[in-house]
Amino acid sequence: MRNLLYNHIINDFTNHSYKSCLEYFPCDSNILDIGIGNGKMLKTFHPLIRSKQLSITGIDINKVYLKNCKRLIKKYHLQDHLTIYHEPIEYFSPPNNEFYDFVLFSMSFMLFNDQPLILDKVKSYLHPDGEIVFFQTMFKKKSWLLDFTKPKLKYLTTIDFGKATYENEFFALLEKHELSVLQDKVTPRKCGKGEGRMIVARQN
Numbered sequence: 001m002r003n004l005l006y007n008h009i010i011n012d013f014t015n016h017s018y019k020s021c022l023e024y025f026p027c028d029s030n031i032l033d034i035g036i037g038n039g040k041m042l043k044t045f046h047p048l049i050r051s052k053q054l055s056i057t058g059i060d061i062n063k064v065y066l067k068n069c070k071r072l073i074k075k076y077h078l079q080d081h082l083t084i085y086h087e088p089i090e091y092f093s094p095p096n097n098e099f100y101d102f103v104l105f106s107m108s109f110m111l112f113n114d115q116p117l118i119l120d121k122v123k124s125y126l127h128p129d130g131e132i133v134f135f136q137t138m139f140k141k142k143s144w145l146l147d148f149t150k151p152k153l154k155y156l157t158t159i160d161f162g163k164a165t166y167e168n169e170f171f172a173l174l175e176k177h178e179l180s181v182l183q184d185k186v187t188p189r190k191c192g193k194g195e196g197r198m199i200v201a202r203q204n
């Protein structure tokens with residue numbers, strides 16, 4: 001049921017996010033996908049992942065989503081390209097102390113209460129010229145209604161949409177963490193007054 005709801009509600013954003021991000025990653029990239037979800041994107045993007053020889057480590061806290069993701073990895077024979085872990089980012093350490101070319105937050109960054117801690121953590125998992133890629137809905141103007149309702153949507157839908165991401169606060173956070181923005185792409189995906197944006201940042 002959770003998986004069905006998830007598919008129905010965020011499928012379009014998921015496809016858009018992974019299309020933008022997977023196209024951005026160069027061939028042979030090593031990627032940490034934080035909050036990979038149910039792997040639904042694999043149905044569309046398995047040929048791209050394979051042809052670009054991407055190596056993706058996906059982590060998530062939701063066992064039901066990961067079970068579905070595991071099933072799709074098997075179905076599309078992606079075992080050499082995707083490894084998944086049931087672990088929260090707060091406790092995750094890269095296996096074999098490996099470093100990543102990219103850390104990806106596809107619609108997951110807004111879920112974290114302690115975003116500064118998460119940024120510090122993932123910065124240490126990147127190669128020196130590694131990049132953090134965020135795909136998220138961003139709002140320009142503060143809205144008390146949005147701040148009140150968005151965190152409560154999970155009680156209605158069972159899906160946690162986290163808190164609203166405001167442009168000025170998000171960029172201030174990146175600056176504080178000595179991350180400079182390399183790319184900021186507005187996509188055609190809209191959610192009310194929010195814009196679906198892909199933002200790429202690198203350590204200064």
Ligand SMILES: C[S@@+](CC[C@H](N)C(=O)[O-])C[C@H]1O[C@@H](n2cnc3c(N)ncnc32)[C@H](O)[C@@H]1O
Nearest residue numbers: 014035036037060061062088089106107108111
């Ligand atoms: C909105 S979904 C996005 C899933 C997928 N990346 C996409 O774009 O469709 C956010 C995901 O983050 C996961 N998540 C939430 N908190 C997490 C945490 N602390 N560590 C790892 N994953 C987390 C959720 O279980 C959920 O699958």
